[in-house]
Amino acid sequence: MTILRSLIRKEALHIVRDRRTMVITLVMPVVLLLLFGFAISTEVNNVRTVVVVDRHNDQTRDIIECLQVNEYFSFVGLVADSDVERLLRDGDAEAALYLRTDVGLTSAHIVVDASNPTSAQAAAAYLQGLTEGDAKKIAVTYTLYNPQMKSAYNFVPGIMGMIFILICAIMTSVSIVSEKENGTMDLLLVSPVKPTTIIIGKLVPYFLLSCIILAIMLLMAYTVLGLPVSYTVMTVAALSLLYIILSLSIGLLVSALVSDQVSALIVSAVLFMLPVIMLSGMIFPIDNMPAALQWISCAIPARWYISAMRKLMIQRLEFSHVIREFAILGAMTAALLALALGKFRSNP
Amino acid sequence: MIKDKSPYAITVCGLTKRFGSFTAVDHISFDVAQGEIFGFLGANGAGKTTAMRMLCGLSRPTSGSGMVAGYDIRTEPEAIKRHIGYMSQRFSLYEGLTAGENIKLFATVYGMTDSAIGRATDEICRRLDMADMLSTLVKEIPIGWKQKLAFAVSTIHRPGIVFLDEPTGGVDPVMRRRFWEEIYRVSSEGMTVFVTTHYLDEAEYCDRVSIMVDGRIAALDSPDALKIRYGAATMDEVFRTVARDATRNE
Structure with a gap:
């Protein structure tokens, strides 16, 4: 010893x-x-998002409201379709949400800047969650164990x-x-x-x-x-x-x-x-x-x-x-x- | 310290070590008497270190037998380890520890008690005149002192035999001479010294010398007898005559 x-x-x-x-x-x-x-951090916060709306209705207003209060996004503003590409290219926006209403039905298209795939993926997922189905019934996701992710x-x-x-x-x-x-x-x-x-x-x-x-x-x-x-x-x-x-x-x-x-x-x-x-x-x-x-x-x-x-x-x-x-x-x-x-x- | 009263500290018969197809040590046989200073010479690659490692129990022989300090090198290497000391130029001490810490570590490893360690430390300090270096890191001690200290540490447990593998490499002739005075001192106290060296002048200080060539012992006798046999004036000439036919050269 x-x-x-x-x-x-x-x-x-x-x-x-x-x-x-x-x-x-x-x-x-x-x-x-x-x-x-x-x-x-792989969390994505404050995704700068622009929204293109062809015709306002209750659904689109709801979605925009959700965007504004959601901490994952910062709502840049409503823009014209023709400006989206320039904004994305200049880095003034990271994601664009197109809301089109056709015969009373609102459909959403998401365009994200994927030069950083991780944040693009996350942003797309958030936006999808926001617009899924009827905007009145926005999908609710619970994140267990690590609620703030x-x-x-x-x-x-x-x-x-x-x-x-x-x-x-x-x-x-x-x-x-x-x-x-x-x-x-x-x-x-x-x-x-x-x-x-x-x-x-x-x-x-x-x-x-x-x-x-x-x-x-x-x-x-x-x-x-x-x-x-x-x-x-x-x-x-x-x-x-x-x-x-x-x-x-x-x-x-x-x-x-x-x-x-x-x-x-x-x-x-x-x-x-x-x-x-x-x-x-x-x-x-x-x-x-x-x-x-x-x-x-x-x-x-x-x-x-x-x-x-x-x-x-x-x-x-x-x-x-x-x-x-x-x-x-x-x-x-x-x-x-x-x-x-x-x-x-x-x-x- | 030695188990039996055999007149020989080391006896070796037909000792062989092969690495694959390469025979590093080829059937060597010799005896070393108690208290003798035995010089083990040979060019680089002749097999000196391999032979020495087998005697110290660091490596198993391929064939052949040997007794060191009365114990069989094949079956009782652990007993041998308690009765030998070992020092080499390269493998001397822990550089990151102080002189005192090295002394204490190795003395403890050899099972010495604290009071015995204290006495041994005092004696080393007095004899080597290095009391002021006790708390100096070994890497900061000049090489000449470092080697004398390493020698003192390797014999601190008073072994029957001490193996020295090129102990004086890289030091000046004055320091080498002082080192050999230490070897003579332990030899006069009855310790057997088995030493390999590159310096042919040091071979003159040995009682007997063996010269290894290509894994075999080509000559073995006292320096004077070897000089007469080969008609040479110095051991240097003897060595060159004997090693002339060496094929291994590294």
């Missing part, structure tokens, strides 16, 4: 003395959360999924490989210390660092970003700890497969970071992916973590709803850990 303690102390001293990495590690999660929480809510689990891979997998693999490169790993291996003790001594400090970051991120999510606090917090923490251990196993496996720091960085980043960003559902919804990519995403731990975290943090569902994710992540952790330890023992 004293040996393990001195190995942990050694690693902790290395982490703490590397000020730059330390600051980046602690500041980056905060910055990312704030950035995705506030600055980067805040994208910050959606991003928090994704950011956490990414940060832990970044810190655990990349930092651990680089630090183990650097010991191999410097040869200090050999010094430990010729000593009576067991390889397993060396590895635990290497992993524990990064585990503790990750726990600190987890605490910071949860604190921020529930205060600054205003996620609703609920009894699921404990489950969130437990799931995150499991995910941290899984990420550490990935780092350990990478360090057993490569022999220099640059490859460790590249393998961790390309093989593990990119899929987390692209395929885990963090940014792009999994349901929109081609079937093949959907299958691949099943192999990405972050997918299950993020999905469970959304259920727990946003939907505030009970533990029983995330048992599947827990089981899958648990199995993945066990498999990765067994593989990594086996590799390390046979070829330290």
Whole structure:
């Protein structure tokens, strides 16, 4: 035990003395959360809309009234058909709504500036909702769990999924490989210390660092970003700890497969970071992916973590709803850990 | 420290290591007596480091047998690890830790108690005259001192045998001479020293020298006997005569 303690102390001293990495590690999660929480938003507000009406009646007046009070739109004004193209081109309007009345029936046409497809899609959907069927019976949509449709809510689990891979997998693999490169790993291996003790001594400090970051991120999510606090917090923490251990196993496996720091960085980043960003559902919804990519995403731990975290943090569902994710992540952790330890023992 | 009263600290018979079709170490056999300073010479790529790694239990031999400190290198590498010290030029100490922290870390790793560590630290400071460097980061200590410190750390647990892999690489002749005084000191206390080196003048300081060529031991004797056998005035000439036919050159 004293040996393990001195190995942990050694690693902790290395982490703490590397000020730059330390600051980046602690500041980056905060910055990312704030950035995705506030600055980067897929919500669409104040869509500048013009309306073209060929004949006013009660229905068209109702729709225009709705537009004026709706916070998603800012009503630019009633314009002539011939002006629409110029307004859209100059950026003075982002959407145009044509209301035509034919034999007492009002039909709506929507034209949106799709140079930003995300906001165009959202704007079109809002407008459709506004004009659907009889304008008197404007479709009512309830948005459950995230009534204001805040994208910050959606991003928090994704950011956490990414940060832990970044810190655990990349930092651990680089630090183990650097010991191999410097040869200090050999010094430990010729000593009576067991390889397993060396590895635990290497992993524990990064585990503790990750726990600190987890605490910071949860604190921020529930205060600054205003996620609703609920009894699921404990489950969130437990799931995150499991995910941290899984990420550490990935780092350990990478360090057993490569022999220099640059490859460790590249393998961790390309093989593990990119899929987390692209395929885990963090940014792009999994349901929109081609079937093949959907299958691949099943192999990405972050997918299950993020999905469970959304259920727990946003939907505030009970533990029983995330048992599947827990089981899958648990199995993945066990498999990765067994593989990594086996590799390390046979070829330290 | 040594299990039995065998006159040999190391005995090796037919030790071989193959990597695929490449035979790095090819059936080498030799004995090292207790307390001897044994020089292990050879050009780069001759197989010195591979042979040494097998003796230290860092790598498994493909075939052949060997005993180090009375333990079998094939079946008891863990026992060997408790009875040897290891130091190399490149792999010396943790650069990001201070001298004192390195001493404490490795002493703990070798199972020393706190009071023993304290005594050993005091002794190292006194002997190497580096009490003021104890709280200096290793990366800021001059290389000559760093190597003496690494040597002191590798022998802190008083092992029966110490393996030194090119311990004096990159330092000036004065520092090298001082380093060898440390080697003589531990040897006079009964420790067996197994040392690889590039510097042929250092080979003169050894009790016996082996010269490896292409994975085999091409010559093994005391420096004086080797000089007589090859009609050479210095070990440098001996080495060049013996290694003349080497085919591996890296």
